[in-house]
Amino acid sequence: MSLTLYYAPHSSATPTHWIIEELGVPYEAVKMDFASGSTRKPEYLKINPNGKVPCLVHDGTSIFESAAIAMYLGEMFGVEKGLYPKAGPKRGDAMKWIVWCNVSLGEAVSRYMHATSDWVPKEIHHEPSAAHAKKSILEHLAILDAELANKPYLLGEQFSIVDAHLASWFEYVSYTKIDLAPFKAIDAWAARCKARPVYAKISAG
Numbered sequence: 150m151s152l153t154l155y156y157a158p159h160s161s162a163t164p165t166h167w168i169i170e171e172l173g174v175p176y177e178a179v180k181m182d183f184a185s186g187s188t189r190k191p192e193y194l195k196i197n198p199n200g201k202v203p204c205l206v207h208d209g210t211s212i213f214e215s216a217a218i219a220m221y222l223g224e225m226f227g228v229e230k231g232l233y234p235k236a237g238p239k240r241g242d243a244m245k246w247i248v249w250c251n252v253s254l255g256e257a258v259s260r261y262m263h264a265t266s267d268w269v270p271k272e273i274h275h276e277p278s279a280a281h282a283k284k285s286i287l288e289h290l291a292i293l294d295a296e297l298a299n300k301p302y303l304l305g306e307q308f309s310i311v312d313a314h315l316a317s318w319f320e321y322v323s324y325t326k327i328d329l330a331p332f333k334a335i336d337a338w339a340a341r342c343k344a345r346p347v348y349a350k351i352s353a354g
């Protein structure tokens with residue numbers, strides 16, 4: 150079997166990096182460097198035409214989008230390790246949170262960052278859009294906080310790769326500098342997830 154992960158530290162590839170390390174499957178890690186344009190080189194665009202990370206290549210098939218990769222890795226390797234539910238309703242529960250994270254919470258965070266961040270040219274910044282996005286972020290965080298209020302992990306008593314995916318994304322939410330103090334259940338859950346040895350390993354890059 151050949152499994153290759155194209156990643157960059159502290160990027161959208163971090164959830165994937167966290168998940169693949171939790172799974173403990175042998176893989177090759179290829180570190181990409183945005184500054185040198187390595188994601189835009191023709192040889193990489195053949196693997197991922199989006200020119201972004203993460204990208205996973207499994208036995209010659211390339212898979213992009215972190216949510217798709219999380220579900221794929223879970224299905225392929227996570228069930229036997231007790232880190233992803235087998236096919237059935239609990240699997241649906243897992244998929245719902247992974248997709249929600251990217252397309253609902255993540256969409257609001259991206260909108261907010263585009264309207265405010267130093268990474269984005271100032272002429273694109275837009276205060277009303279930022280306020281609108283912030284409201285949406287807070288609404289989504291309230292949903293996640295309520296979900297985590299009475300259980301240690303998203304799927305129940307056990308840590309799963311769903312937690313790795315969302316806890317990693319939650320770091321991105323913290324870049325907004327929005328006050329996250331009201332979300333006590335999220336805070337306690339994120340601390341539990343980040344106490345895992347894999348988190349320290351991937352944070353080192």
Ligand SMILES: N[C@@H](CCC(=O)N[C@@H](CS)C(=O)NCC(=O)O)C(=O)O
Pocket residue numbers: 160161162183188189200201202203213214215216251
């Ligand atoms: N929706 C994609 C987002 C991927 C993405 O935007 N990756 C960024 C890093 S956070 C990237 O590779 N940027 C490099 C570039 O645009 O050159 C996912 O979740 O995988």
